[in-house]
Amino acid sequence: MRRLVPAPLSSLALWIAWLMLNGTLAPGHLVLGAVLALALPPLLAPYTRPQPRLRRPGAIVRLAFVVLHDIIRSNIEVARLILGPEARIRPGFVRVPLALTEPQAIATLAGIITMTPGTLSCAVAPDRSYLLVHALDLDDPDRLVADIKARYERALLEIFA
Amino acid sequence: MNGTLAALPAWADALCAFLLVAGAFFAFVGSLGLAKLSSFEKRLHGPTKAATLGVGGALLASIVYFAARDDAVYGHEFLVTLFVFVTAPISAHLMIKSALHLAGRDPRAPDIEARR
Numbered sequence: 182m183r184r185l186v187p188a189p190l191s192s193l194a195l196w197i198a199w200l201m202l203n204g205t206l207a208p209g210h211l212v213l214g215a216v217l218a219l220a221l222p223p224l225l226a227p228y229t230r231p232q233p234r235l236r237r238p239g240a241i242v243r244l245a246f247v248v249l250h251d252i253i254r255s256n257i258e259v260a261r262l263i264l265g266p267e268a269r270i271r272p273g274f275v276r277v278p279l280a281l282t283e284p285q286a287i288a289t290l291a292g293i294i295t296m297t298p299g300t301l302s303c304a305v306a307p308d309r310s311y312l313l314v315h316a317l318d319l320d321d322p323d324r325l326v327a328d329i330k331a332r333y334e335r336a337l338l339e340i341f342a
Numbered sequence: 343m344n345g346t347l348a349a350l351p352a353w354a355d356a357l358c359a360f361l362l363v364a365g366a367f368f369a370f371v372g373s374l375g376l377a378k379l380s381s382f383e384k385r386l387h388g389p390t391k392a393a394t395l396g397v398g399g400a401l402l403a404s405i406v407y408f409a410a411r412d413d414a415v416y417g418h419e420f421l422v423t424l425f426v427f428v429t430a431p432i433s434a435h436l437m438i439k440s441a442l443h444l445a446g447r448d449p450r451a452p453d454i455e456a457r458r
Contacts, residue, residue, distance in 0.1 A: 260368060272384050292428070296427060299387065303435070
Protein backbone atom coordinates (compact mmCIF):
# COMPACT_ATOMS: atom_id res chain seq x y z
CA MET A 182 0.00 0.00 0.00
CA ARG A 183 2.75 2.40 1.01
CA ARG A 184 4.63 1.60 -2.20
CA LEU A 185 1.55 2.06 -4.35
CA VAL A 186 0.52 5.34 -2.72
CA PRO A 187 3.72 6.85 -1.29
CA ALA A 188 2.12 10.23 -0.46
CA PRO A 189 -1.52 9.54 0.42
CA LEU A 190 -2.29 13.07 1.65
CA SER A 191 -0.82 14.79 -1.42
CA SER A 192 -2.58 12.33 -3.70
CA LEU A 193 -5.94 12.87 -1.99
CA ALA A 194 -5.50 16.67 -2.11
CA LEU A 195 -4.53 16.55 -5.81
CA TRP A 196 -7.48 14.33 -6.65
CA ILE A 197 -9.97 16.59 -4.86
CA ALA A 198 -8.39 19.71 -6.42
CA TRP A 199 -8.67 18.14 -9.90
CA LEU A 200 -12.36 17.35 -9.40
CA MET A 201 -13.03 20.83 -7.98
CA LEU A 202 -11.22 22.56 -10.86
CA ASN A 203 -13.30 20.63 -13.37
CA GLY A 204 -16.46 20.98 -11.31
CA THR A 205 -17.54 17.44 -12.01
CA LEU A 206 -17.87 13.96 -10.58
CA ALA A 207 -18.04 12.33 -14.02
CA PRO A 208 -16.44 8.85 -14.06
CA GLY A 209 -13.88 9.85 -16.69
CA HIS A 210 -12.60 12.70 -14.53
CA LEU A 211 -12.63 10.50 -11.42
CA VAL A 212 -10.26 8.08 -13.18
CA LEU A 213 -8.08 10.70 -14.90
CA GLY A 214 -7.76 12.67 -11.64
CA ALA A 215 -6.85 9.52 -9.74
CA VAL A 216 -4.14 8.64 -12.27
CA LEU A 217 -2.64 12.13 -12.01
CA ALA A 218 -2.94 12.14 -8.21
CA LEU A 219 -1.05 8.85 -7.99
CA ALA A 220 1.57 9.66 -10.64
CA LEU A 221 2.53 13.23 -9.69
CA PRO A 222 3.75 12.97 -6.04
CA PRO A 223 6.46 10.34 -6.81
CA LEU A 224 7.69 12.50 -9.72
CA LEU A 225 7.97 15.54 -7.45
CA ALA A 226 9.41 13.64 -4.48
CA PRO A 227 13.08 14.36 -5.35
CA TYR A 228 12.41 18.11 -5.10
CA THR A 229 10.48 18.18 -1.84
CA ARG A 230 11.02 17.20 1.75
CA PRO A 231 9.42 13.99 2.95
CA GLN A 232 5.82 14.53 4.04
CA PRO A 233 5.46 14.91 7.77
CA ARG A 234 2.76 12.81 9.40
CA LEU A 235 -0.39 14.76 10.21
CA ARG A 236 -2.45 13.78 13.21
CA ARG A 237 -5.62 14.91 14.87
CA PRO A 238 -7.89 15.99 11.96
CA GLY A 239 -10.18 17.53 14.59
CA ALA A 240 -7.38 19.84 15.67
CA ILE A 241 -6.81 20.89 12.03
CA VAL A 242 -10.47 21.88 11.64
CA ARG A 243 -10.47 23.69 14.99
CA LEU A 244 -7.27 25.58 14.06
CA ALA A 245 -8.82 26.59 10.71
CA PHE A 246 -11.79 28.12 12.53
CA VAL A 247 -9.56 29.90 15.06
CA VAL A 248 -7.51 31.38 12.19
CA LEU A 249 -10.66 32.41 10.28
CA HIS A 250 -12.06 34.10 13.38
CA ASP A 251 -8.76 35.92 14.02
CA ILE A 252 -8.52 37.06 10.39
CA ILE A 253 -11.93 38.75 10.61
CA ARG A 254 -11.32 40.22 14.06
CA SER A 255 -7.91 41.64 13.26
CA ASN A 256 -8.90 42.88 9.76
CA ILE A 257 -11.32 45.19 11.54
CA GLU A 258 -8.59 46.13 14.01
CA VAL A 259 -6.11 46.95 11.21
CA ALA A 260 -8.78 48.88 9.26
CA ARG A 261 -9.29 51.04 12.37
CA LEU A 262 -5.54 51.62 12.68
CA ILE A 263 -5.15 52.59 9.00
CA LEU A 264 -8.17 54.92 9.01
CA GLY A 265 -7.08 56.55 12.29
CA PRO A 266 -4.18 58.94 12.76
CA GLU A 267 -0.83 57.35 11.95
CA ALA A 268 0.79 58.68 15.11
CA ARG A 269 -1.28 56.21 17.10
CA ILE A 270 0.35 53.22 15.36
CA ARG A 271 3.33 51.83 17.26
CA PRO A 272 4.98 49.16 15.08
CA GLY A 273 7.76 46.91 16.31
CA PHE A 274 9.57 43.62 15.98
CA VAL A 275 9.14 40.77 18.38
CA ARG A 276 10.79 37.37 18.67
CA VAL A 277 8.53 34.37 19.08
CA PRO A 278 10.48 31.43 20.56
CA LEU A 279 9.55 28.21 18.77
CA ALA A 280 8.67 24.88 20.31
CA LEU A 281 8.00 23.48 16.80
CA THR A 282 10.90 21.76 15.06
CA GLU A 283 9.35 20.36 11.86
CA PRO A 284 10.14 22.79 8.97
CA GLN A 285 6.66 22.36 7.47
CA ALA A 286 5.09 23.14 10.83
CA ILE A 287 7.17 26.30 11.20
CA ALA A 288 6.25 27.34 7.65
CA THR A 289 2.57 26.84 8.47
CA LEU A 290 2.90 28.93 11.64
CA ALA A 291 4.71 31.68 9.69
CA GLY A 292 1.94 31.64 7.08
CA ILE A 293 -0.77 31.89 9.72
CA ILE A 294 1.03 34.80 11.39
CA THR A 295 1.26 36.65 8.07
CA MET A 296 -2.37 35.98 7.11
CA THR A 297 -3.74 37.20 10.41
CA PRO A 298 -3.64 40.96 9.99
CA GLY A 299 -1.41 43.12 12.10
CA THR A 300 1.46 40.65 12.14
CA LEU A 301 4.01 39.60 9.53
CA SER A 302 6.56 36.86 9.97
CA CYS A 303 9.91 38.20 8.73
CA ALA A 304 12.58 35.62 9.40
CA VAL A 305 13.23 32.34 11.09
CA ALA A 306 16.38 31.92 13.19
CA PRO A 307 19.10 29.90 11.43
CA ASP A 308 18.76 27.27 14.17
CA ARG A 309 14.92 27.49 14.02
CA SER A 310 14.76 28.60 17.65
CA TYR A 311 12.58 31.66 17.04
CA LEU A 312 10.51 33.53 14.45
CA LEU A 313 11.03 37.24 13.97
CA VAL A 314 7.59 38.85 13.70
CA HIS A 315 6.73 42.43 12.77
CA ALA A 316 3.59 43.79 14.38
CA LEU A 317 1.78 46.83 12.99
CA ASP A 318 0.70 47.89 16.44
CA LEU A 319 2.74 46.39 19.24
CA ASP A 320 1.45 47.54 22.57
CA ASP A 321 2.26 44.42 24.59
CA PRO A 322 4.99 42.18 23.07
CA ASP A 323 4.66 39.52 25.76
CA ARG A 324 0.93 39.16 25.22
CA LEU A 325 1.38 38.91 21.43
CA VAL A 326 3.93 36.11 21.86
CA ALA A 327 1.69 34.32 24.37
CA ASP A 328 -1.30 34.67 22.01
CA ILE A 329 0.58 33.23 19.03
CA LYS A 330 1.87 30.31 21.08
CA ALA A 331 -1.48 29.53 22.70
CA ARG A 332 -3.74 30.03 19.68
CA TYR A 333 -1.66 28.55 16.83
CA GLU A 334 1.53 26.87 17.96
CA ARG A 335 -0.09 24.56 20.50
CA ALA A 336 -2.50 23.25 17.85
CA LEU A 337 0.33 22.80 15.33
CA LEU A 338 2.32 20.86 17.91
CA GLU A 339 -0.59 18.45 18.22
CA ILE A 340 -1.09 18.19 14.46
CA PHE A 341 2.56 17.65 13.53
CA ALA A 342 3.40 15.56 16.61
CA MET B 343 -23.99 29.89 -19.04
CA ASN B 344 -24.75 33.23 -20.65
CA GLY B 345 -23.05 36.61 -20.54
CA THR B 346 -25.67 38.48 -18.55
CA LEU B 347 -26.33 38.29 -14.81
CA ALA B 348 -29.18 36.01 -13.90
CA ALA B 349 -32.04 37.33 -11.78
CA LEU B 350 -31.59 36.09 -8.23
CA PRO B 351 -34.01 35.86 -5.34
CA ALA B 352 -33.97 39.02 -3.25
CA TRP B 353 -32.18 37.43 -0.27
CA ALA B 354 -29.33 36.22 -2.50
CA ASP B 355 -29.08 39.62 -4.18
CA ALA B 356 -28.87 41.34 -0.79
CA LEU B 357 -26.31 38.88 0.57
CA CYS B 358 -24.13 39.14 -2.57
CA ALA B 359 -24.28 42.93 -2.45
CA PHE B 360 -23.36 42.99 1.23
CA LEU B 361 -20.41 40.61 0.76
CA LEU B 362 -19.12 42.53 -2.28
CA VAL B 363 -19.34 45.90 -0.51
CA ALA B 364 -17.72 44.55 2.66
CA GLY B 365 -14.95 42.89 0.65
CA ALA B 366 -14.40 46.04 -1.41
CA PHE B 367 -14.21 48.09 1.79
CA PHE B 368 -11.40 45.94 3.23
CA ALA B 369 -9.57 45.84 -0.11
CA PHE B 370 -9.82 49.64 -0.23
CA VAL B 371 -8.52 50.03 3.33
CA GLY B 372 -5.61 47.74 2.47
CA SER B 373 -4.67 49.92 -0.52
CA LEU B 374 -5.18 53.07 1.53
CA GLY B 375 -2.70 51.73 4.08
CA LEU B 376 -0.20 51.14 1.28
CA ALA B 377 -0.58 54.73 0.07
CA LYS B 378 -0.86 56.48 3.43
CA LEU B 379 1.56 54.92 5.90
CA SER B 380 5.15 56.10 6.07
CA SER B 381 7.51 53.17 6.61
CA PHE B 382 7.92 50.11 4.43
CA GLU B 383 7.11 47.64 7.20
CA LYS B 384 3.92 49.47 8.11
CA ARG B 385 2.83 49.75 4.48
CA LEU B 386 3.33 46.06 3.86
CA HIS B 387 0.57 45.30 6.38
CA GLY B 388 -2.10 46.91 4.18
CA PRO B 389 -1.99 44.87 0.95
CA THR B 390 -1.20 41.51 2.60
CA LYS B 391 -4.39 41.97 4.59
CA ALA B 392 -6.55 43.06 1.67
CA ALA B 393 -5.83 39.63 0.24
CA THR B 394 -7.66 38.05 3.16
CA LEU B 395 -11.01 39.72 3.87
CA GLY B 396 -11.18 41.63 0.56
CA VAL B 397 -10.71 38.53 -1.55
CA GLY B 398 -12.73 36.51 0.97
CA GLY B 399 -15.76 38.77 0.56
CA ALA B 400 -15.66 38.56 -3.23
CA LEU B 401 -15.26 34.77 -3.14
CA LEU B 402 -18.15 34.31 -0.70
CA ALA B 403 -20.32 36.51 -2.92
CA SER B 404 -19.35 34.33 -5.89
CA ILE B 405 -20.29 31.17 -3.98
CA VAL B 406 -23.68 32.68 -3.02
CA TYR B 407 -24.35 33.88 -6.59
CA PHE B 408 -23.70 30.55 -8.26
CA ALA B 409 -25.41 28.61 -5.47
CA ALA B 410 -28.57 30.70 -5.90
CA ARG B 411 -28.43 30.62 -9.71
CA ASP B 412 -27.62 26.97 -10.33
CA ASP B 413 -28.50 25.36 -7.00
CA ALA B 414 -24.96 23.99 -6.95
CA VAL B 415 -21.75 24.75 -5.08
CA TYR B 416 -18.65 24.85 -7.28
CA GLY B 417 -15.17 24.12 -6.03
CA HIS B 418 -13.35 26.95 -7.77
CA GLU B 419 -13.84 29.53 -5.02
CA PHE B 420 -12.44 27.19 -2.37
CA LEU B 421 -9.41 26.49 -4.54
CA VAL B 422 -8.84 30.22 -5.13
CA THR B 423 -9.03 30.78 -1.36
CA LEU B 424 -6.54 27.99 -0.78
CA PHE B 425 -4.10 29.28 -3.41
CA VAL B 426 -4.31 32.85 -2.07
CA PHE B 427 -3.63 31.61 1.44
CA VAL B 428 -0.66 29.55 0.30
CA THR B 429 0.95 32.21 -1.92
CA ALA B 430 0.24 35.54 -0.17
CA PRO B 431 2.47 34.91 2.87
CA ILE B 432 5.36 33.94 0.59
CA SER B 433 5.37 37.23 -1.33
CA ALA B 434 4.99 39.20 1.91
CA HIS B 435 7.86 37.22 3.41
CA LEU B 436 10.12 37.90 0.40
CA MET B 437 9.35 41.63 0.50
CA ILE B 438 10.01 42.05 4.21
CA LYS B 439 13.22 40.05 3.93
CA SER B 440 14.53 42.18 1.08
CA ALA B 441 13.44 45.33 2.92
CA LEU B 442 15.45 44.32 5.98
CA HIS B 443 18.38 43.42 3.75
CA LEU B 444 18.30 46.71 1.78
CA ALA B 445 18.08 48.71 5.01
CA GLY B 446 21.18 46.86 6.20
CA ARG B 447 19.30 45.45 9.13
CA ASP B 448 20.24 42.01 10.29
CA PRO B 449 17.16 40.09 11.44
CA ARG B 450 19.42 38.31 13.90
CA ALA B 451 20.61 41.55 15.54
CA PRO B 452 19.76 41.41 19.24
CA ASP B 453 18.51 44.99 19.32
CA ILE B 454 16.06 44.75 16.42
CA GLU B 455 13.06 44.77 18.75
CA ALA B 456 13.98 48.19 20.10
CA ARG B 457 14.32 49.88 16.67
CA ARG B 458 11.16 50.91 14.95
